[in-house]
Amino acid sequence: MAPPRSRHVRDPVLNMVFQAASDDNLPLFKALVMVLDMGRGRPKEAIEGLRVEEAGKLQGFSALHIAATRGSLRVCRYLVEDLLIDVDLVDKEGRTPLLFATYHNGGTAEYLLDHGADQDKANNDGVSLLHYAAESGNCEMLELLLAKGAYVDPVAPHGTPLHGAAGEGQYGAVKILLDHNADYNKMVNGVTPLMAARDANSTECIKLLVKVQEEPMLKREIVASELISLGNISLKKKDYAVAAKLYSRAMQLDPDDAVLFSDRSLCWLHMGDGRKALLDANKCRKMRPHWPKACRRQGEALMLLKDYEGASERFLDGLKLDPVDTDIEDALREAMKS
Template sequence: MSSSTDAMASPCSHDQFDEPDRGTVLNYIFQAASDDELSIFKELVTIILDNGRGRPKEAIEELRVEDVGQLEGFSALHIAASKGSLEVCRYLVEELLVDVDLVDKEGRTPLLFATYHNGGTAEYLLDHGANQDKADHDGSTLLHYAAELGNCEMVELLLAKGAYVEPVSACGTPLHVAAGKGHYGAMKILLDHNADYNKMVNGVTPLIVATDAKSMKCIKLLVKAGANLKEAAAYTTLHAEKVVSDYFLNCIMEDVDANRDVPFDGPMLKREIVTSGLISRGSNSLKNKDYVVAAKLYSKAMVLDPDDAVLFSDRSLCWLQLGDGKKALLDANRCRKMRPHWPKACHRQGEALMLLKDYEGASERFWDGLKLDPVDTDIEDALR
């Protein structure tokens, strides 16, 4: 052995250490696990740690890193797995029968840290019963961690071993995580295993996450898969200074028709996305009682889609809240003309006429609405 190995073996000599300090033993054991020094590791565990009691399994399972920090609660198996120490892993799992799913302070298993390497200890632990779907205390699974690292080989290995492709944590699914890091390769593998490209977690889809990360390759990959463009556009309108971020539009429009399986009208799609973004932002402003801004946004949307009766109904409501009965009635009349059998159009007309103090006309419109929907309590209350 080398001189450094000899030095590590010294705690096993009873001539030098009658009662070894526990902290020193712990350090030597973890160092041997890290270096895959199996003979030294065995001596430390059986002779010193277990002290000849014949219970090495219990002794080594109870031994944990005690320092406060990222490694707190680590077992020897955590150390060996994270360093790729395959011989020590074999000894712990096959000879001592240590629980392969031991958890540290954060609920993380040895397999999780083995995912930081390709093959080796990770594959060994999976072959010996490690739970590929076990999550830590934050709900993140091994697939989340592998996706975050962009470790394609590990993502493939976990999925090949039966890992669930769509576990949800605070960060979303593994596809969300990979998209947020711009890991194209990991995303491709997840999509090939039928990951849901439109999965909504905490109000965002993988496409929205990729847009926030400004990853053009990932955006185009999701668009090709069939991700919901309008949903992402609506999100960007609420979280960007412009109505629809230029970056988002440039990414999805540039060569996107060549990437889709079915060609589409690019300019038409762009118009639909912008319209959707305007409507979404207008609805948000209306909800926040910012009626002036909402009316302006609806007006811009009408330029792109002049045949949407709902836009005229919503803008009519804005004018009503701002006390402008004439504009409210004009929009309500346009709405009624487009959708003569829609009770809400009648309701809007009645409200506008009420504001203009034309109570007879308002009564007639409310009656029209109630005939179309006899159980509409809002219209009934307005008429009463």
């Protein structure tokens, strides 16, 4: 979207005011404001009420909109600091001067932000400044808005800024948003940013979004493996309470690992807690019903609970699965004796 120019103002004098704002001609702009004020001593009211009336893209535009759009920094300063014009004036579509300042690199955007402009202000359709910057690939403006505290995940009808950037194939914008912890799993109208990138056939954005989704999973796997390794060391040292805690933490990261339940069941057995040992053994057996060790853990827990008949049944199940496992065979013999 190209920066709009000042047009369609009916009164030639008013058109001259907007042209002076567009050209950053501060002396002429001040003189014209005085003409509009007609000696009433209320220049703020005179210029703040001056708006583009004719229908079109500029309807409702103020002098500050024009100055911000064209990068007219001197006129912006005069309006904001001298006349105390509301920095968040909106046009007919609810757009502020800051939005149009984002299309120009003359410093007006940063100036308006430094003087109280709302970086999260959305237009009448719910589209924020961050949406515009992301979809247009304006990385400099994205960085500025985020540095000023803009919320990274505002939701518009078509999604978040990350949806917009991905859908337009704006790799740089996608990377910046992800670096600022944008929600890459956010679903709006059944669409995630990754799906938006796929619809746009943006290979680079797809790769980036897939990679960032895989990283947390990889980190969880690494952390879980470290906890398991430490748990195994503690188990060998017969420090069963510590081992059980480490296995429990690993389960939070990887709750579908049957071996973890088997090993923690063994810890409970050594600590004399048959009830907990059986609970973990049952979960292990449910996950891996054809694993002989799961049957063995059930039998051992039942032995501790003095349910010898139940223990015999579990050991027998394990022996059927692995007829050459002498440990299960010995355990079965002991259970039957008991």
